[in-house]
Amino acid sequence: MKEQIYMLVKIQGIEVQAKSIKSTLNDASRKLEVIDAELNEFERTIEEQKSIIDKLKKKYRDYESEIQINLDRGKKTQVKLRSVKTNREYQSLLKEIEEEKAKNSKIEDKMIECLDRMDETEKIIAMKKDEYLQLSGSIMSEKEIMKQESEQGRIKLAKLDKDREEISCMIDPELLKKYLTIKKQNQPGLAIVPVKDALCYGCNVNLPPQLYNELFLGNSLKFCPNCQRIIYLRES
Ligand SMILES: [Zn+2]
Numbered sequence: 001m002k003e004q005i006y007m008l009v010k011i012q013g014i015e016v017q018a019k020s021i022k023s024t025l026n027d028a029s030r031k032l033e034v035i036d037a038e039l040n041e042f043e044r045t046i047e048e049q050k051s052i053i054d055k056l057k058k059k060y061r062d063y064e065s066e067i068q069i070n071l072d073r074g075k076k077t078q079v080k081l082r083s084v085k086t087n088r089e090y091q092s093l094l095k096e097i098e099e100e101k102a103k104n105s106k107i108e109d110k111m112i113e114c115l116d117r118m119d120e121t122e123k124i125i126a127m128k129k130d131e132y133l134q135l136s137g138s139i140m141s142e143k144e145i146m147k148q149e150s151e152q153g154r155i156k157l158a159k160l161d162k163d164r165e166e167i168s169c170m171i172d173p174e175l176l177k178k179y180l181t182i183k184k185q186n187q188p189g190l191a192i193v194p195v196k197d198a199l200c201y202g203c204n205v206n207l208p209p210q211l212y213n214e215l216f217l218g219n220s221l222k223f224c225p226n227c228q229r230i231i232y233l234r235e236s
């Protein structure tokens with residue numbers, strides 16, 4: 001029985017270790033997701049700013065052609081000016097020319113504003129790109145480390161699975177079944193716990209002296225009357 005109990009303890013140790021590795025692997029993959037989302041957010045912002053620049057460029061070209069149209073119109077008015085007959089006509093054409101000039105001057109102001117905004121947006125893009133490069137540089141090495149650690153974790157997990165398989169073959173099937181049932185009832189706690197100085201390490205309650213004495217014989221399976229876990233004597 002002692003040997004069987006020893007193997008159960010070993011199985012439980014393997015299970016605890018495997019569980020902790022699995023949780024580390026899960027944490028790592030969640031962390032990788034967060035990192036990727038952060039990088040994507042940068043890319044999205046940069047794309048957004050680029051599309052703002054494209055819109056501004058289009059607006060600028062529109063202003064340019066508007067100015068050209070006004071200039072052409074102005075030239076035609078100048079030609080007309082040479083052939084006017086009356087002063088009234090002449091005054092009215094001059095007024096037209098002045099209005100065209102004023103219009104263009106307003107458009108030019110808008111063009112300057114457009115250029116300023118393009119400049120600002122370019123600056124934001126450059127800044128974001130810079131931040132992105134810095135972040136992705138450090139993140140890439142972090143990701144590489146995490147990937148390597150995860151790979152090691154998976155190898156270790158596979159080894160633990162194999163060990164568990166091997167040991168469970170050596171345990172009496174009835175005993176293993178009992179262990180698994182108790183384990184299920186005590187999730188996420190332990191199913192087999194040591195007893196030291198008559199104290200159950202599963203529930204911190206003292207065992208009856210009779211039971212404690214029987215544990216020393218080590219010839220049969222014993223359970224804690226309080227928490228129902230399998231108990232064994234910790235000899236140290
Ligand atoms: Zn107990």
